[in-house]
Amino acid sequence: MTKKPDWFKGIFPALVTPFTARDEVDEAAYRTLIRHVLPHVNGVVPCGTTGEFPYLSMDERKRVIEICLDEVNGRVPVVAGTACASTRETVALTTWARDAGATAALVAAPYYLKPTFNEVYEHYEALNEVGIPLILYNIPQCAGTHFKWW
Template sequence: MFKPEGIVPAMVTPLRDDQSLNEPVLRQLVRRYIAAGVHGLFCLGTNGEFFSLSFEEKVKVIEIVVEEAGGRVPVYAGTGCVSTQETIRLTGEARRVGADVASIITPYFLAYTQQELKEHFLRVADAAALPIILYNIPGRTGNALHPATVAELTLVPNIVGVKDSSGQFDNLLQYIGLSGSGFSVLAGTDSLILPSLFAGGSGAIAATANVFPEDAVSVYESWKRGAFEEANEAQNRLNAFRSVLSIGTLPSVLKEAMMLAGYDVGPPRSPVAPLDDAQRELLKRVYGSLTSPIGTHS
């Protein structure tokens, strides 16, 4: 069974000014990240604005990323929806167009019991012909996957990992402690990539890897070869950039940073607004203080 590991960028979804999908730039980003040495590509996550895209747009994004990746790295597709039925449907479409892994976020809007969440994931896993990673981000969904629930779900053969974006290191540690060696725990909070690796984690699905993929990859690869000082330096650079991501509504800051780096990813989907002048100047100062360039455009 597939084992998620390494650094996987949580890709933004490039849009044109008219809010339509910008396919050429999406393809450019795929090439860019693969050239940087990433270990996979994650489309339709939180920073990919999955919540603002139509069903048809989501399928198109997955199809483009799969086609451009060309099998060079695995493609993770965010296919979690509010209802179990729609999640099963989108996961099936992701498999049809060639995704390697489905990331399933907890249902949102309502507050669900742990039993309801468990049954949701069990039904999706039973219907899916893909490996699945669970996605815990309670700050956005209002629903936390308790460690005991994750431990039960690790027994399902095609549930192969969990992405934890709770921001709570103790939660991540509990996931690691309650899961077996064949189950991957991926950091979804970029400041915790290196600490999670030392604790037994398998890698990260990282938003900062959109802008600084080499640094994100360096955290993992340097740690893997025992170059801990290099890993820590790269982690600190990611932390410095992550510190400014909260100045605007997600993913406006990330998209603006990519525009500064020369990638025409366009605006966030409305009603999210672009940064104002003051926010943009703050971002420019932080971005400018990080000396490692994003790399050569392709």
């Protein structure tokens, strides 16, 4: 286990993702939200649970993270929510977030199919290879599993 990074302290809100009446990401409202919270937080989390990530396409998720990175412009850390139903998709999105400039990734265990302890371990082991700090998101009501190794 790596020492907690110096930047990981304070308030990191999981940003909501606003939608238009046509059920599209409301980019203008999202930018306004980020500008509103930025002076009061230590970091931000796009595509967390309150960001409704399961309802976004992969392209929409990437766009939400891109907008956040653009608005933040290096002023605070951005912890991109990259959880997906499969390890393969999670690794791909986490790699993309790293390359886009995210500070870290918030990752839950693969959800829907209730992975075993070994499958969860292998999931995080694969994600560790991406080379970006990971924040493990223990949300058993969605993932169907509970972290029990600490």
